Amino acid sequence: MIEIQCDTYDLKETLYSGQAFRWIELSQCLEQNITVHQSVISGHRVNLWESVGTIYASCPTLDNRQLKELSYSYLRLDDDMSRIYQTFDSDQYISTAISKYKGLHILRQDPWECLVTFICSANNNIPRIRQLVDKLCENCGEMKIDSKGKYYCFPSPAQIAEFGESNLRKLGLGFRAKYVYGSSVRLLTEDIDLFQFRNDSYQQSLDMLIGFPGVGDKVANCVLLFSMDKLDAFPVDVWIKRVLRESYLSGSKEKVTDSRLREWAQSKFGIYAGYANQYLFHRRRLD
DNA sequence: ATCGAACCTCCAAT
DNA sequence: AATTGGAGGTTCG
Numbered sequence: 001m002i003e004i005q006c007d008t009y010d011l012k013e014t015l016y017s018g019q020a021f022r023w024i025e026l027s028q029c030l031e032q033n034i035t036v037h038q039s040v041i042s043g044h045r046v047n048l049w050e051s052v053g054t055i056y057a058s059c060p061t062l063d064n065r066q067l068k069e070l071s072y073s074y075l076r077l078d079d080d081m082s083r084i085y086q087t088f089d090s091d092q093y094i095s096t097a098i099s100k101y102k103g104l105h106i107l108r109q110d111p112w113e114c115l116v117t118f119i120c121s122a123n124n125n126i127p128r129i130r131q132l133v134d135k136l137c138e139n140c141g142e143m144k145i146d147s148k149g150k151y152y153c154f155p156s157p158a159q160i161a162e163f164g165e166s167n168l169r170k171l172g173l174g175f176r177a178k179y180v181y182g183s184s185v186r187l188l189t190e191d192i193d194l195f196q197f198r199n200d201s202y203q204q205s206l207d208m209l210i211g212f213p214g215v216g217d218k219v220a221n222c223v224l225l226f227s228m229d230k231l232d233a234f235p236v237d238v239w240i241k242r243v244l245r246e247s248y249l250s251g252s253k254e255k256v257t258d259s260r261l262r263e264w265a266q267s268k269f270g271i272y273a274g275y276a277n278q279y280l281f282h283r284r285r286l287d
Numbered sequence: 288a289t290c291g292a293a294c295c296t297c298c299a300a301t
Numbered sequence: 302a303a304t305t306g307g308a309g310g311t312t313c314g
Binding site for chain 1: 289290293294295296297298
């Protein structure tokens, strides 16, 4: 087990804010009123929990140094929240969201898993996305066994490609099956390394992602923000459209395309537009 | 370039 | 109890 001091982190809000879909709450530790969250990161089963300014992590298959490194990266503990919050000082709506959900973070996920899960998110709701991702892992991901029992890794492009489109349909992916399959094949045949795009520009990475089947501006921006270190990415979904119309465009009914709206928001909110997005989304969805 | 409609599936609300 | 509407969107005409 490791512990990390961090006074500005809201683990629960972050893990269940709709950016990652494989976290579950373990029912235990009732005597201390602490909830343990579990998921699979980089092929390892990881437990996370928090208590008064400290985040704890445990993992049966990593040593403490590795676990600390993985946690830091995944949870984006390197983000300077006071600096990020500072850029939204003059924004009333976001400032309120920050005070209510202080410590809500963006995650740094695996780009491939992020890409597939957000392809699955198209025209879908969160419980169903979680269900699809679970089935995907259980049916074509590698099964591993650690000291706590068995668990499933997120499937590689090769594993999904081999599983096949028709089997993906049988899992319930529907029209998304073609896209998930097509993206897997594309990644394989073109031998693309998605991690490499963490070092490329926003625009370059966006263009690359848009090239994948089932990936439009919204999904691409989710992948850029939640896995490729593009904190200026700004996914425009129905909730964001609502909040922008209601609280920033004063109910203007002028027709604007989603990508235009995205560009407008990016120039308004700046280099941390993605964090603005997360707080806008979170407050509008939960308030 | 831009605009609707269609798309799989599931489930909650008629 | 059967039917309809809609869900973090993308593609196709």
